[in-house]
Structure formats: structure tokens, C-alpha cells
Amino acid sequence: LAMDVRGISDLDLEKYDADEQVKIICLGDSAVGKSKVVRFLMKCVSRPQQLSTYALTLYKYTTTINGQTVLVDFWDTAGQERFRSMHPSYYHKAHACVMVFDVQRKITYKNLPNWYKELREYRPEIPCVVVANKIDADIKVTQKSFNFAKKQGLPFYFVSAADGTNVVKVFKDAIQMALSYKKNSSDFMDEVMRELENFDLERKEESSDKEEETQQGKPDSA
Numbered sequence: 001l002a003m004d005v006r007g008i009s010d011l012d013l014e015k016y017d018a019d020e021q022v023k024i025i026c027l028g029d030s031a032v033g034k035s036k037v038v039r040f041l042m043k044c045v046s047r048p049q050q051l052s053t054y055a056l057t058l059y060k061y062t063t064t065i066n067g068q069t070v071l072v073d074f075w076d077t078a079g080q081e082r083f084r085s086m087h088p089s090y091y092h093k094a095h096a097c098v099m100v101f102d103v104q105r106k107i108t109y110k111n112l113p114n115w116y117k118e119l120r121e122y123r124p125e126i127p128c129v130v131v132a133n134k135i136d137a138d139i140k141v142t143q144k145s146f147n148f149a150k151k152q153g154l155p156f157y158f159v160s161a162a163d164g165t166n167v168v169k170v171f172k173d174a175i176q177m178a179l180s181y182k183k184n185s186s187d188f189m190d191e192v193m194r195e196l197e198n199f200d201l202e203r204k205e206e207s208s209d210k211e212e213e214t215q216q217g218k219p220d221s222a
């Protein structure tokens with residue numbers, strides 16, 4: 001699977017003439033507005049593409065950040081969150097997460113720690129932002145305090161997918177964080193992936209050195 005994902009990414013970078021690629025995922029209870037937020041965003045970007053399967057919609061677009069062309073893969077699920085848990089492949093190699101709740105439904109806020117816990121099981125260190133959506137329904141909610149984000153040290157945004165308040169800002173920030181995460185990543189799984197890649201290279205080098213080695217005598221066996 002890892003090989004496939006890597007293969008596809010490389011093709012994409014060429015196809016889109018991009019310098020970088022980030023995968024952003026979205027978490028939160030059903031009907032909080034995850035899809036509406038990303039659909040609003042797609043109206044603000046150039047050349048958006050959409051690939052849908054029964055369980056997942058993948059949005060792709062390119063954007064320029066700090067002079068670099070960044071290919072953004074945004075993953076949105078269709079209803080899997082009703083089962084309170086996402087398939088592990090959803091988290092695979094994600095670089096940032098946008099966690100959404102509905103300011104009009106307290107239960108969706110109360111469920112944030114559950115989503116956060118699952119995220120951290122798969123991706124211990126990726127940047128995560130918290131989105132309080134549907135503020136258009138009652139602007140007074142922006143005076144309320146929602147302490148979950150502060151307690152976890154996560155950026156927090158009041159958003160409306162209906163009128164677009166802060167939508168572009170959230171994603172701009174999330175992409176920027178994803179890029180700097182990619183640069184400085186120390187997630188355990190990423191380390192493992194890097195080691196595997198290096199291991200592959202070492203083995204290739206080793207086999208081309210083989211002839212030389214046998215002539216010089218067998219190295220100490222470990």
C-alpha cells in the first residue's frame with residue numbers, strides 16, 4: 001500500500017507540476033458541515049478536481065504558498081463517521097487535520113475529544129485545527145468560549161460554510177502547518193517509512209557491492 005501511495009504521489013507531482021503535496025483530512029460528527037466547508041473552499045480555488053467513491057470524496061487542487069506550488073489532497077468521508085471511527089487508511093500519511101463541530105449542537109463539541117484521541121492514535125504529531133462551524137445561524141456563539149482547543153494547544157476558528165466566514169483562512173493555515181510538519185516530521189510511522197526507504201536503497205547498494213565484497217573476503221557475520 002505504501003508503495004502504491006508513493007507511486008501515485010510522484011505521478012501527481014509531475015502531472016500537476018507541483019513542488020510539494022499535502023494530504024489534509026477532516027474529522028467530526030455527522031452533519032457538522034464538513035462537506036459544505038470543503039465545497040465552499042472549492043469555489044475559491046483554481047482548477048479543483050473531485051474524485052468520489054461510495055465512502056470517500058477526494059478533492060484536489062493546487063495553490064501557491066511561499067512561492068511553492070502545493071498540491072492539496074483533501075479527504076472527506078461520506079458518513080463513515082457515523083460509526084464513530086474512521087478506517088486506518090484515512091489517516092495514512094495525512095499531514096494535517098481539520099476537526100469540525102457544529103456550534104448549534106453541543107454534543108458535536110463534546111465528541112471532539114473522542115475524535116482527537118483517535119487521530120492521535122494514528123498520527124501522534126500532525127498539526128490539527130479546530131473549526132466551530134455554522135456561526136451564521138447565531139452570531140452570538142462567537143462570544144462563548146470553547147476551551148477544548150485551548151486546552152490541547154490547537155488553533156481555533158469560528159467558521160460559516162454558509163457565508164464563507166474564515167473558510168479560506170482555515171485551509172491556508174492548515175496547509176502551511178502541513179508543510180512545516182512535513183519538513184520537521186518526527187512521527188514514528190514517518191520515521192519507519194523513511195527507514196524502510198533507506199533500507200531499500202542500502203540493499204540495492206549492497207547487491208552491487210557484492211562482487212567486491214566476496215573478493216575481499218566475507219565480512220564478520222552478525
Ligand SMILES: Nc1nc2c(ncn2[C@@H]2O[C@H](COP(=O)(O)OP(=O)(O)OP(=O)(O)O)[C@@H](O)[C@H]2O)c(=O)[nH]1
Pocket residue numbers: 029030031032033034035036037077078079081133134135136137159160161162163
Ligand atoms: N446554517 C448553516 N448550515 C450549515 C453550515 N454548514 C453546513 N450546514 C448544513 O448542515 C447540514 C450538514 O452539512 P454537511 O456538509 O452535509 O455535513 P457533514 O459533516 O459533511 O455530514 P456527513 O457527511 O453526514 O458526515 C447541511 O444541511 C448543510 O447545509 C453552515 O455553516 N451554516
Ligand SMILES: [Mg+2]
Pocket residue numbers: 034035036076077078079
Ligand atoms: Mg459529508
